[in-house]
Amino acid sequence: MSTHFDHASETLELISFEIGDQEFCIDIRTVREIRGWTPATPLPQAPDYIRGVINLRGSIMPVIDLRARLGLGITEPSSRHVIVVVQESERSAGLLVDGVQETFTIDASLPQAPPDLGDDPDRRFVDAIIPLDGRMMSRLVVDRLMPMAETSRRAA
Numbered sequence: 001m002s003t004h005f006d007h008a009s010e011t012l013e014l015i016s017f018e019i020g021d022q023e024f025c026i027d028i029r030t031v032r033e034i035r036g037w038t039p040a041t042p043l044p045q046a047p048d049y050i051r052g053v054i055n056l057r058g059s060i061m062p063v064i065d066l067r068a069r070l071g072l073g074i075t076e077p078s079s080r081h082v083i084v085v086v087q088e089s090e091r092s093a094g095l096l097v098d099g100v101q102e103t104f105t106i107d108a109s110l111p112q113a114p115p116d117l118g119d120d121p122d123r124r125f126v127d128a129i130i131p132l133d134g135r136m137m138s139r140l141v142v143d144r145l146m147p148m149a150e151t152s153r154r155a156a
Contacts, residue, residue: 010108014130016137017084017097019067019075023137024097025130030086030142034100037081047147048074051096056085062147063094069145070125088143095145106130111139 014025040052040063049068053060063083067075075081075096083094111128128139 013105015103016101032085037077061092066095
């Protein structure tokens with residue numbers, strides 16, 4: 001029995017976006033929608049990478065300044081910025097990025113492990129580096145970008 005059909009499923013579909021002059025991507029399956037920038041309502045004592053919350057068709061969700069979350073500075077949002085609404089498990093959030101570039105499919109063997117920089121692998125935002133068309137793109141782990149529920153664990 002031939003297993004050639006298995007190779008077709010060994011691909012990854014990703015969506016790329018930019019922050020400054022860097023390219024990042026995430027698994028397209030986590031993306032619910034892409035919307036233009038709308039100001040978020042600030043929350044007191046929120047981490048500095050949380051812009052606030054937005055109401056998306058009755059669902060309140062945090063907006064994460066991805067530039068700030070990755071330690072690349074603070075975004076000064078304008079009409080060209082977009083919010084990528086992502087969902088991982090039961091959690092949703094909006095990721096504020098400079099702009100979405102493209103969706104693309106790659107062979108699952110293409111992503112390479114990022115270099116070991118001595119940080120905690122459980123807290124690492126980048127799980128792979130993808131060499132693509134003469135450039136390198138970092139693949140982000142959506143679940144790790146979202147705020148941790150540490151306060152609810154401490155209160156229990």
